[in-house]
Amino acid sequence: MNRPADRYPTRGDLVLVLNCGSSSIKFALFDAGQDPLPRQPAWNGKVHGIGGPSPTYGETGIEPAPVALDPERPYLSALQRIREGVVARLGGRRLAAIAHRVVHGGSRYFAPTRVDAAVLADLEGYIPLAPLHQPFALEAIAILLRERPDIPQAACFDTGFHHTLPDVEKLLPLPWDCWQRGLRRYGFHGLSYEYMATALPERHGDLARGRVVVAHLGSGASLCAMQGLRSVATTMGFSALDGLMMGTRTGALDPGALLYLMEIEKLSLEQVGQMLYHRSGLLGVSGISSEPRVVVRHEGDPGETGERARLALELYVRRIVREIGALAAVLGGLDLLVFTAGVGEHNAFVRERVCRDLAFLGLALDQGANAVDAPIISSDASRVRVGVEPTNEEWVAARDALRALG
Template sequence: MRSVLTINSGSSSLRFALFNVSESLPQILIGKFDRIGLPDAKLTFTDVLANQSHDRMVDAPDHVACVPLLVELLEKKIRVESVGAIGHRVVHGGPRYRDPLRVDKPVLEELRRISSFAPNHLPSTIALMEVLAAKFPQVPQIACFDTAFHSALPRVAKLLPIPRRYEAKGVQRYGFHGLSYSFLMQELEAVAGAKAAGGRVILAHLGNGASLAAVRDGKSVDTSMGFTPAAGLVMSTRSGDLDPGLVAFLGRSEQMTETQFDRMIHHESGLLGVSETSSDMRDLLAREAADVRAAEAVALFCYQAKKWIGA
């Protein structure tokens, strides 16, 4: 029995699914490494054929640390040699990549070149590709790009109001979570019909990374994220949109460097920054009645989500 392994690497999670290669592509195994980088990282998986679910705490300081655990799990469920292809969700394709393509040396080099476009996603994705290539050298890996769904954005939506010369360097609004939005559009058509899916639609992807998209006639016409996945709605540890004047202000008042500012907006802000306790909405909802900081973090997230939908 041949199978296909899919990898969806998020900012603090790694989802995986194993499919049997047949006409209907039935699932064999699905699972997720959650809270990667935190002390209470967890592996949850379901053996679909046996209808059995399991979970356990794991040591997962980063995404690469999940690979041996995943391979061990695969070896228990199937013959690893049966894996015929590995598909990756890649958060950023830059100005060059839109269609799915096979991962090879030139692709890895281009992804490294644009890794500064998505510094909290692309490096870990590249590392996963390299580790899996070493483990499964004969198995093709296919990259599917999260930015592709928004590639037809109207030009006015892509433009950023900075000197035009930066556009030649690839600086524009890209938008993200495109694979999620593509799936949502397929499901919307299946559930509500082609007319509903072809109308005016607002889609929301709400996780550790969060964004919204406006869709008309089946195509993305605007989205909350921008040049990087740090823009838009407040997220778990990412700030979302900020006044750019903060860069100079914090540089003057706190002597904050570029690296420190980047770390702050990606890893120390959002729900974590406001609550000072957790980046996980589940934790904040459990604490909001007793902790005003948690309550304000939840309220800020809901306020911004409603504001973006209204826009």
């Protein structure tokens, strides 16, 4: 990162992808010297626990280890640690671009965009819509604009893939002037769904161009209905709180409950925000964990602990099943259901319970294939193919940055 970058990315250069959250930065370095761009990064890893008492740094194939970060400027310190790793791997080549996963592009930004001071100022206006991610991605961009203005940066938006949603899916049932001010359903996890639009035809052929629902189940979770490899409906809306029940977030919630909490129980706006984003979902209902694989271990516990664990997972699955059913109705049927992201890719019991409750659509699992997270987990008797497809948001960001800046 010490050589000048006075031109846009060209073949032979490297592109760095940063995926910044409130307490972590995932990073990946891709070799743009190969055509097509390799799906797997040349190097990747994660700084975790930024701002906390015990941050760690881990690279591919290396166990995460404690890392010393400046407590006064932990994010800057974490970026510096990543920068050192990048420098060690340049091998005489040039870092030509940095791509950032930016959660919200609002009603203005859809395609990957080179970020300058003016664009950064625009994107800061969307922080209230994605407070868990937006401010931290923008902090990293601001630091790098200041420290390395010679390296072009591209913002790749999680909302961008859903630009194809019809207006009836974007519209909120609020007064019309709210729509005119930009209050609408945007959709999220777009980089993941964009990868699915590339990977699914490779694995499933023309079936992937039909009536498809992709379930992105991680700490955040959403569903996307795709037809012709384009987003036609999704469960997340104006913010990343909407839709499915998540690890610590509520998902869709009766707004009357919020009015009650604020008017009758006198919770402040900040307290309600903390509850909705950090103390609800699986963690809030179970009282155990935000991770399904942890909660499931307590279903057999006696008393309230076991009951809450069972109810939490039942509600978690119910919300997924209900929304898949709704999206299947929008699509007019279902040809392919695909699970992705951390929970979707690795928790066979979640997939089994969801598909069990969708048997009315003709879903039938191959239990052996499901147990080993196989690419196709439906049985030959299933009228709907069911798959498991690892997502690759970092590759999408790198590819899109090269296209946008090249």
